Amino acid sequence: MSACKRLLSDMRPWSFGRSRWTSRARDGMVVRGKAFSSSTCPKVCVVGGGPAGFYTAQHLIKARQDVQVDVYERLPVPFGLVRFGVAPDHPEVKNVINTFTQTAKHSRCSFYGNVNVGKDVSVGELLQAYHAVILSYGAEGNRSMGVPGEHLAGVYSAKDFVGWYNGLPSCRELNPDLSCDTAMVLGQGNVALDVARILLSPLDFLKKTDITQPALEALAASRVRRVWIVGRRGPMQVACTIKELREMATLPGTRPEMTPSDFEGVRDALKDLPRPRKRLTELMMKTALEPPGEKERERWSGASRVWGFRFFRSPVEVLADSGGKKVAAVRLAVNKLEGSGEAAQAVCTGETEDVPCGLVISSIGYKSLPIDAAVPFDPRRAIVPNSMGRVQQVLGLYCSGWVKTGPTGVIATTMNNSFDTARSLMEDLDSGKLDVSAEKPGSLRIAALLEEKGVNPGGVLRLGEDRPPGSEQGGSLWKTAGEAAERGGNAGCGAVLKPPERLGGNQRSCMTGGYF
Template structure:
């Protein structure tokens, strides 16, 4: 009797959504062969490059993800980019199922005059810079001070403000890159402004992140008591009610703090303001023009009342979009067009690529498990037999692609940790693909030969 061929699955993207999907699949189909591709040599996606460097507790989830990568049947192939090294069509031909888990890496633009001036950055690029993402490590942001505006009322906006406001001593134990640490420490910042289009109850930051702003050594939060409502109002969802009550409680506590005029750094919370234009001179930012808003039916409506905020840097933290990929069109929301995670027969999508940039890391677990269920149903209805990894390996060898294995990543991980230990940090990241591949060549256990593809910096 012929033994049935194991199902083959390719997951494009080795971040949280993809790893949760891989774990769900391999638990139900332990005989499956699952390849996880990532365009970078490193796994873990936004846990590595998006979570704030001083939130090491959150980043500890990589230990769970590392166990998934180490499970029999799961293979990591880093430095393999779909669209550059292999096409989506080729993957669909080679595997029984393909799952897109590529996230939403592109910053949404403000869409206002002046946003192309020097000193304006999207939060994805800015956070990627201080987290050492190869796409953004060379950003060299203009932090000439004394003012910085962060547009957005979510946790990312708070992360940016907090990282800029903290002292070097407060960043001890963080994996902030050496370049970012030097730049931020030298920046003559005195006023950081966090701007929200709607009111404090519509803000999307979590209470834990908000409360953290009141614990900083040299920075003092500034909240106008008049901007806060008397009560959080009535919400249908008890969890939402508790969240709003806690948010208002924390904001009231921050507003009641002593005057912050003498503090070295002040973090101002502005509610019901919308950016109208970035002001500049000689090609660089000098200010941000704001309009007062009023909230009607949950939407911010711009009024004619304006004010100019003197800042030299503007960081927009207003969301992200997916990157276009041939064979996976985006819908009008900027995500891969799908129905409950199904894009086309045998093609699926999870995470931010599926639903947009919302939720925290664990939010992806339930989403990925639900889509994994649909993938399993698809596999059960098909006659497995596509070659999967064998076909991909032949393509990569023929094209001279240097794929980075999990064992390679383990060596790279060890090298980063060793570099960090010398500087008193959890790790010192390699911030270019070229440096990562060079480190692999120099690391103990490196192969005698390597593929010939030129690394992208």
């Protein structure tokens, strides 16, 4: 059985009605019906069910045989950006879900979806219920462009746009207007290239992915034929990797269109570049400057869509159409570089140019948001201040992932910094800095708190838990998801596995666009 299908078979919606969940909780039935004693084994709470949360939980469970980890997630389903941030045509990246699934199914790990920490339950209440709390809730915010007109219709953040085609519940109703000829993506990182690639990909290509059906239908009707990928610096400072650039350069039905003068002096600087940057720049120069080979010439001659990098440009204003409500163009400042290499800074020359476009997607970065007034937060760096994952001034509180470091790096980077946080926590346990001699109630207390507050999240999903009998909504949800798994077959995570786009009218009681 494929990993995707196995996870679906292990996910059960859990009714959070009065009594059934809490009565079993009071009986100590925390994980798959296995009772845990009320001994002094360390009870750790992880806030956030994405890569950072599961990597942290994984390391703790492997390193200590007595630790119990509960993972709380705001969304109904686990895995965060691996599910909702990875491009649908990159199924191989999602293979890490296999590892996370094994962690979630471990006898000393529980996953609770639909629990919004900071709203449904405070971090202070978690600290009272657990020996340690780890904040791993990622970067939910978008970095603002800070220019006039950025709130016009037709301007979207890459986070929301990616969430839309991946089925993120909060982005389900985005409905981007794709009726224009030209789109502009601001930013030149991997996410920016993902967005450009999805906008220009042939429909037959997208049909083979797990992109949501509404997004597929919208892209089928799209009139976008040109995408400019804009960055404030030059070819040697782009933030994408060679894999993403190669995918753009070989995308069927498209041809590149760049400005040769942007590459002046680049060839002479190649010898001083680190190997990864050198290979990336060489591919970019080949794509932009060299005559195409026979295969490329044939593909380019029949191409109906165009893409290209626009370097040394920064947005200064989004210009409206005659009605004053929708984007019609972006005014770009023309920059020059001062300095060299990665440290080069973009400086405005005073010149501007207006580039017509009817769709603008800002991919200039994510940022973490404060989760609770009681938790220290650095608004300038948009992180929780910490030392090796230990939150400053709050004993027993830790952080991992992007809320710890800022939104940088790939999934391996997140893995390493999450492991570092887990090691810091274990050091504090071993040294006695964290006192685990007193009993902590863990999830039993949180269940009671939510019931006392009258919070009904619309269902708590728990991996590996038996589905409660008699729940019409839960039974319907499970049946539909199970049928979708059967339709997905055994092709693994690359299969077209598309559970229904909407199950129930409440965001907190639905799953959108599949699980992977």
